[in-house]
Amino acid sequence: MNIKLEQFEGPLGLMLKLIEKEEMDITQISLAKIADEYVEYIRANVIQPEEMADFLVVAAKLLLIKSKALLPYLYPEEEAEMEELEQRLKMYKEFIEATKRIEKILDKKKFMFPREFNRKAMIANANSFTPPKTLKTEDMCMVFKDLLTRLRPAEKLAEKRLEKKISIEEKIFTIKEMILKRIKFSFNQLLENTSNKTDIIVSFLATLELMRQREVRLEQEDLFGEIWIHSLRIKE
């Protein structure tokens, strides 16, 4: 994708560029069409961590619009939210067009200038000195201290790193690796190196996905009992 965002351009800018590239108007249909490209873009490009949230919110809305286009009977209650995104984008586009017109005016370089400040021209007696009568050095000290307090950087917020999450794709790969080595193994064996809840869920989803793909067969004797994962691959 040969689209590049300037720094300080947000999700709206990205959507507009994607739509313009396809020469489409701003409609729910065109928004549905660019959803994948949008997600692909934020995956492939470096986005400021503090801006990522804004990009993700819009990504979620775009995916909603896309799923709505595919399954129109779903999500009737989200209608307003989808329209809002469309409205915002239309308005943003109008301002982008206005920006281009203003840029053209600027290019003409028709600057107007004020008269330069000239003390001598303003005051005939250039030696006149008009101090604020009640000002004391202590006042100045206080004002300067206030300023320093204002400028002192705020305490740094504690940083929290996001843990690296394993994707379903990665987990499927791990299971396939394990199953190459043995005919069957338990779900708990798969979880050997993890205690993380998300990881357990991802592992379970990966297992189900492999069953759907007819890569494995699952077996559970009792409720909450051990799940056994069997290979369905015919050994060569």
Add this chain to the structure above:
Amino acid sequence: MPLKSKIESLLFISAKPMSIKQLADLIKVSEEDIKKAGEELAEQYQQNKNGIQVIKNASKFQMVSASDNAKLIQEFLQDETSGELSRPSLETLTIIAYRGPISKIDLDRIRGVNCSLILRNLLLRGLIELKSDKQTDDSFYSVSFDFLRFLGLNDVKELPEFAKLSEDNSIDKMLGTDEEKIISEEDTGEVNKN
């Protein structure tokens, strides 16, 4: 026309933007009279294509050289203004010009991205001004005289499609804009005036 002549003298001497209120206080006539005479003056200068122009922004007037003579004046002053601004800065400035006074939240929403750094830069360059509402403590951005001078406009209303873009009711609906009385730093801070 002694009133117009007085306004002319003051705008000429002060060499900076002057508020209708300050002009009224000095000349000792009502603010309405100042507003009317000032606007007439601005129109007169514009129609006669004078080398001097009177421009208006919010409730202030300023006297400046005509935009048609920009090149000549730049040469004389050896001024190197290039008029260059990054695209995101210009975009932010455009929204402020059409929709000002506008709060930061509304701006961020229209652009879909946090504008803090850009706003700071525009404030430093004097292209926008920050004014706060004393009662609610809300802050609003508007374009400055320097922005008008930069574009060679006598009033923001001369911007292309000003009426349409500034009053787009979808924006109002969306943002719930309400324009309250807004006071600038300059107006509020001046101890000696009040």
Add this chain to the structure above:
Amino acid sequence: MPLKSKIESLLFISAKPMSIKQLADLIKVSEEDIKKAGEELAEQYQQNKNGIQVIKNASKFQMVSASDNAKLIQEFLQDETSGELSRPSLETLTIIAYRGPISKIDLDRIRGVNCSLILRNLLLRGLIELKSDKQTDDSFYSVSFDFLRFLGLNDVKELPEFAKLSEDNSIDKMLGTDEEKIISEEDTGEVNKN
């Protein structure tokens, strides 16, 4: 009448009298043309009883405010230079006192807004001075000798807690980080590294 308009613009901008030759060189027309147009302009302004007048002295033209309004202008200057300072003005003056000599751009950045008008007023009142470094062509503001004497000091170093406050590093830190951010903003497209 673009010629008259050009003369008007130049006389307006230049606070000083301009010779016919200088005008002719800048506008690139003959001296006779300048003389004729300039005299017409002077007459026009006089007949219209404008608040601005164009006067001719020997072979020089100058734009001045109308003498009828002299009293009004005195009052304006009185108004601008008397009374206490507003908080933003006081803050600017204080920064210049504790951190001077200081450049305008650093002042703007410390205060987060463009300080042109405030600086102009402090200059007008004789509280600060602008000095240029001949070699680098940079200009710096410092408090005036008159102001120091008014405070009863011989040197800024005698201000309360001068050594401690002038060396506080919050300002330096802020100017340092700010620079990076502002540069990266102008530098379009470059992803901010911090």
